[in-house]
Amino acid sequence: MAVIGGGYAGMAAAVTLAERGVPVTVFESAPVAGGRARRVRTQGHELDNGQHILAGAYSELLRLMRRVGVPDNAVLRLPFELRYADGFALRALWLPAPLGLLGGLLAARRIPLAERFAAVRFMRALRRPEFRIAPDCTVEALLARHRQDGRIGHYVWQPLCVSALNTPPRQASARVFARVLRDSLAGVPGASDLLLPRVDLSRLFPEHAAGYLQANGGELRTGCTVRQVMPDLAVDGERFARIVLAVGPHQLSPFAALVGALPAFDYQPIHTCYLQYAAGVKLPFPMLGLASGLVQWAFDRGALLGEKGRLACVISAQGDHQQMAQDEIAATCHRELALALGRLPDPLWHQVIAEKRATIACTPGLRHPGPRTATAGLFLAGDYTDPEYPPTLEAAVRSGVRAARLALETA
Numbered sequence: 204m205a206v207i208g209g210g211y212a213g214m215a216a217a218v219t220l221a222e223r224g225v226p227v228t229v230f231e232s233a234p235v236a237g238g239r240a241r242r243v244r245t246q247g248h249e250l251d252n253g254q255h256i257l258a259g260a261y262s263e264l265l266r267l268m269r270r271v272g273v274p275d276n277a278v279l280r281l282p283f284e285l286r287y288a289d290g291f292a293l294r295a296l297w298l299p300a301p302l303g304l305l306g307g308l309l310a311a312r313r314i315p316l317a318e319r320f321a322a323v324r325f326m327r328a329l330r331r332p333e334f335r336i337a338p339d340c341t342v343e344a345l346l347a348r349h350r351q352d353g354r355i356g357h358y359v360w361q362p363l364c365v366s367a368l369n370t371p372p373r374q375a376s377a378r379v380f381a382r383v384l385r386d387s388l389a390g391v392p393g394a395s396d397l398l399l400p401r402v403d404l405s406r407l408f409p410e411h412a413a414g415y416l417q418a419n420g421g422e423l424r425t426g427c428t429v430r431q432v433m434p435d436l437a438v439d440g441e442r443f444a445r446i447v448l449a450v451g452p453h454q455l456s457p458f459a460a461l462v463g464a465l466p467a468f469d470y471q472p473i474h475t476c477y478l479q480y481a482a483g484v485k486l487p488f489p490m491l492g493l494a495s496g497l498v499q500w501a502f503d504r505g506a507l508l509g510e511k512g513r514l515a516c517v518i519s520a521q522g523d524h525q526q527m528a529q530d531e532i533a534a535t536c537h538r539e540l541a542l543a544l545g546r547l548p549d550p551l552w553h554q555v556i557a558e559k560r561a562t563i564a565c566t567p568g569l570r571h572p573g574p575r576t577a578t579a580g581l582f583l584a585g586d587y588t589d590p591e592y593p594p595t596l597e598a599a600v601r602s603g604v605r606a607a608r609l610a611l612e613t614a
């Protein structure tokens with residue numbers, strides 16, 4: 204069988220096929236696997252094409268990481284905590300889930316008491332099976348309805364929405380957001396944990412997956428762009444029994460006739476600004492929030508990956524920064540960090556990576572195509588196809604597993 208696209212979705216599909224003893228060939232355009240979550244070399248520096256974070260709720264990705272032999276220490280697992288440079292912090296208390304988080308909300312002193320109690324009611328409502336958001340509304344409207352649009356919205360819900368859905372609250376789907384909160388913050392023990400990668404994103408899963416494929420009679424062909432798939436399932440002239448098409452949603456045009464009609468997607472960007480300082484510069488916590496400027500989260504790559512003095516600033520979703528030059532973005536990130544941390548030396552170098560189409564916009568009423576296509580034997584995978592999750596690594600992996608299982612069932 205063949206998989207086109209060696210991102211997290213494609214590699215998850217390939218591992219699922221290999222687990223069943225099916226030899227699989229993965230075609231990947233780039234020189235390394237990982238897709239939107241991959242290692243890049245730019246101006247002599249090895250970086251991730253965007254800083255990523257995982258959640259304890261990413262059950263399928265974590266299962267497949269274990270399956271292909273990724274060591275546990277490839278991620279730093281922290282109990283849920285939002286810590287900001289201005290002193291605000293929300294921590295889960297040491298109580299069984301979800302009591303720990305409810306306790307943490309009640310203890311969050313910088314939030315007015317009425318908002319804290321409303322937050323506990325909001326979280327409890329999310330856990331009720333009859334909790335429905337119909338018709339689908341925006342996150343902004345949901346927060347207003349539950350009186351969560353004050354300080355708690357500013358420090359907790361709005362940043363979580365932008366991080367998880369990569370869509371501003373006024374446009375984001377409340378239904379998808381509620382599902383994320385239910386599965387993570389109000390989910391099983393450990394689901395709300397933050398998992399910060401300690402290795403680059405190609406090593407985190409795709410390269411181990413490639414090793415697993417090879418050990419099971421398959422192969423990953425990097426630097427190999429597929430130009431054409433025929434209705435008889437020939438990939439650039441090579442025939443396969445089944446194909447999983449796991450390219451990004453904006454990369455489907457060469458295959459449009461075989462795939463059939465798809466909904467039109469809007470996209471949202473993510474900018475990651477790397478600032479390399481002298482080796483002694485570090486953050487007080489590996490992931491620090493900056494609540495009121497351009498930078499949403501800063502990550503200490505020294506503490507996480509041993510890249511001493513390197514900070515990664517994340518700016519998710521759309522905004523005025525899209526009109527700014529990269530040097531201006533970097534200067535703004537430096538200024539905001541200096542203000543938050545106290546004196547900072549000038550960075551030795553900076554690099555901004557702008558992913559214009561980082562993910563599809565996760566808006567109310569969004570239709571997901573699912574794995575079936577207009578062509579027998581050709582299945583779709585990719586973060587944009589998953590009906591449950593916002594476009595994330597977990598959505599990508601779930602979609603890959605689902606497409607591969609369907610390919611096996613119909614073989």
Ligand SMILES: Cc1cc2nc3c(=O)[nH]c(=O)nc-3n(C[C@H](O)[C@H](O)[C@H](O)COP(=O)(O)OP(=O)(O)OC[C@H]3O[C@@H](n4cnc5c(N)ncnc54)[C@H](O)[C@@H]3O)c2cc1C
Nearest residue numbers: 208210211212232238239253255256429451585586595596
């Ligand atoms: C900057 C950034 C930050 C993000 N942060 C997070 C985060 O913190 N947490 C999180 O969970 N998610 C995050 N995401 C989202 C996450 O990266 C994506 O949801 C996920 O990587 C999508 O995987 P995929 O396999 O569906 O698609 P892709 O990663 O796009 O994979 C598609 C692959 O297909 C290949 N391809 C395309 N056309 C062809 C062809 N014709 N022939 C061969 N190969 C082809 C591409 O090269 C690519 O490797 C972030 C995304 C970005 C861009």
